[in-house]
Amino acid sequence: MNHAGMLALVKKRKRPVEAGAQGQVEVKFKEVTLYLVERKMGSSRRNFLTSLARSKGFRVEDVLSDDVTHVVAEDNQAEVLWAWLMGHGLRDVSRVAVLDISWFTDSMREGRPVRVETRHCIQDVMEELAESSEFNQSKGPCLAFRQAASVLKSLPSAVHCLEAIQGLPCLGEHTKAVMEEILTFGRSFKVEEIRCDERYQALKLFTSVFGVGPKTAEKWYRRGLRSLQEILTEPNIQLNRMQRAGFLYYSDISKAVSKAEAKALGCIIEETVHWIAPDAILALTGGFRRGKEYGHDVDFLLTMPEMGKEEGLLLHVIDRLKDQGILLYCEYQGSTFDVSKLPSCRFEDMDCFQKCFLILRLEQGQVAGERGLQRDPGDSRGWRAVRVDLVAPPVDRYAFALLGWTGSKQFGRDLRTFAQKERLMLLDNHALYDKTKKLCLLATTEEDIFAHLGLEYVEPWQRNA
Numbered sequence: 359m360n361h362a363g364m365l366a367l368v369k370k371r372k373r374p375v376e377a378g379a380q381g382q383v384e385v386k387f388k389e390v391t392l393y394l395v396e397r398k399m400g401s402s403r404r405n406f407l408t409s410l411a412r413s414k415g416f417r418v419e420d421v422l423s424d425d426v427t428h429v430v431a432e433d434n435q436a437e438v439l440w441a442w443l444m445g446h447g448l449r450d451v452s453r454v455a456v457l458d459i460s461w462f463t464d465s466m467r468e469g470r471p472v473r474v475e476t477r478h479c480i481q482d483v484m485e486e487l488a489e490s491s492e493f494n495q496s497k498g499p500c501l502a503f504r505q506a507a508s509v510l511k512s513l514p515s516a517v518h519c520l521e522a523i524q525g526l527p528c529l530g531e532h533t534k535a536v537m538e539e540i541l542t543f544g545r546s547f548k549v550e551e552i553r554c555d556e557r558y559q560a561l562k563l564f565t566s567v568f569g570v571g572p573k574t575a576e577k578w579y580r581r582g583l584r585s586l587q588e589i590l591t592e593p594n595i596q597l598n599r600m601q602r603a604g605f606l607y608y609s610d611i612s613k614a615v616s617k618a619e620a621k622a623l624g625c626i627i628e629e630t631v632h633w634i635a636p637d638a639i640l641a642l643t644g645g646f647r648r649g650k651e652y653g654h655d656v657d658f659l660l661t662m663p664e665m666g667k668e669e670g671l672l673l674h675v676i677d678r679l680k681d682q683g684i685l686l687y688c689e690y691q692g693s694t695f696d697v698s699k700l701p702s703c704r705f706e707d708m709d710c711f712q713k714c715f716l717i718l719r720l721e722q723g724q725v726a727g728e729r730g731l732q733r734d735p736g737d738s739r740g741w742r743a744v745r746v747d748l749v750a751p752p753v754d755r756y757a758f759a760l761l762g763w764t765g766s767k768q769f770g771r772d773l774r775t776f777a778q779k780e781r782l783m784l785l786d787n788h789a790l791y792d793k794t795k796k797l798c799l800l801a802t803t804e805e806d807i808f809a810h811l812g813l814e815y816v817e818p819w820q821r822n823a
């Protein structure tokens with residue numbers, strides 16, 4: 359949701375139309391429902407692939423409905439596809455996995471839905487441009503492309519022509535030029551140029567390692583290093599603890615975390631936290647709270663009903679995870695939260711609460727639907743490593759932290775911009791400050807925060823764009 363979207367919420371929201379589901383025979387994989395996009399694929403190939411998938415026990419819907427979990431497209435640009443999907447009145451397009459045909463082909467070959475990996479995801483041109491600007495330390499264009507990605511995803515109907523996007527807010531000249539290329543030629547030369555760029559490829563690869571940021575990636579690139587192997591074998595490179603863990607668990611961490619895996623981790627964290635403090639308050643946040651099917655990590659927020667009792671809580675949780683033998687890596691940051699320093703004008707999503715960045719060991723047997731399932735050949739060790747973030751704010755900051763950590767990043771940015779521009783208020787993960795009244799507004803729930811902002815409540819699953 360963008361700034362204009364927020365403004366619309368000041369008034370009444372429209373309820374999307376629910377589409378009807380459709381039954382099917384002999385379904386082997388109940389968790390997945392496919393929909394194949396005919397655009398570019400063509401109807402005969404679509405029919406062929408549909409029967410193929412059905413013969414292998416996949417459920418394939420002919421009509422796009424809220425039951426669909428995996429949308430598969432061939433040769434489609436993300437923006438155009440999103441815009442097209444948006445026109446279907448689904449409850450929330452961002453909940454479905456929008457995948458390239460390569461995921462479908464892999465799944466047919468394996469005879470089961472294979473795990474979604476980043477290479478299966480339809481590339482989002484605007485996100486790629488944003489990333490490339492980020493590598494070049496051009497903050498302005500980077501934000502502009504991110505904003506564009508968000509605006510284009512929130513469009514109510516398909517973008518068929520340039521005129522339709524000319525009038526849109528927040529789209530700069532660069533963005534419009536890219537859209538024009540896509541609409542005219544079905545591809546963007548600028549993006550293709552970037553994709554082929556050696557530096558972009560190297561930086562993207564290096565920053566895909568946990569603990570490696572753009573600065574370190576740039577340093578390695580300047581030394582002439584191009585592959586992960588080269589980094590591991592270069593004797594003069596000193597990796598820090600986080601990066602060592604990043605390399606050690608690289609293949610696991612770069613695989614998407616499924617909703618079932620997130621649920622299994624939720625049970626483990628809940629049991630651990632409540633073993634230590636039975637009255638602790640715990641919530642799943644991040645993409646999974648927004649209903650996403652896949653994520654890059656699992657985020658949790660925890661606190662104690664009594665102020666101050668949350669101090670030391672995370673350290674106990676960490677000890678307990680260690681005792682259970684499932685703590686593979688832990689980076690703990692103590693709280694630097696200081697009420698007297700509020701309000702802050704920070705617009706980055708860094709906050710001062712005690713938190714830890716973990717890598718946990720998740721047993722396959724603990725994941726629903728994976729018990730006794732035959733896995734990839736060679737993947738017989740029976741567990742995987744997963745990135746987990748735990749954040750523990752004091753209870754009077756809980757609602758702000760929950761709103762911030764639920765995301766999405768873009769939703770957070772847009773909400774903060776709205777607060778500042780339309781309400782003269784400063785919002786971050788800690789507080790909401792009213793500049794007119796010169797005071798911090800109290801909130802115990804997210805609903806309170808939306809109410810202070812004069813907005814209708816936005817459900818977590820509506821916060822994806």
Ligand code: UTP
Pocket residue numbers: 643644645646652653654655656657707708709762763764765766767768770787
């Ligand atoms: P994530 O990076 O985990 O994103 O941050 P996500 O939405 O869960 O998506 P995945 O994990 O890639 O699938 C979750 C939210 O927490 C906020 C981010 O802005 C995001 O909205 N966040 C993250 C903070 O507020 N502070 C931080 O230090 C880090």
Ligand code: MN
Pocket residue numbers: 644645646653654655656657
């Ligand atoms: Mn996350």
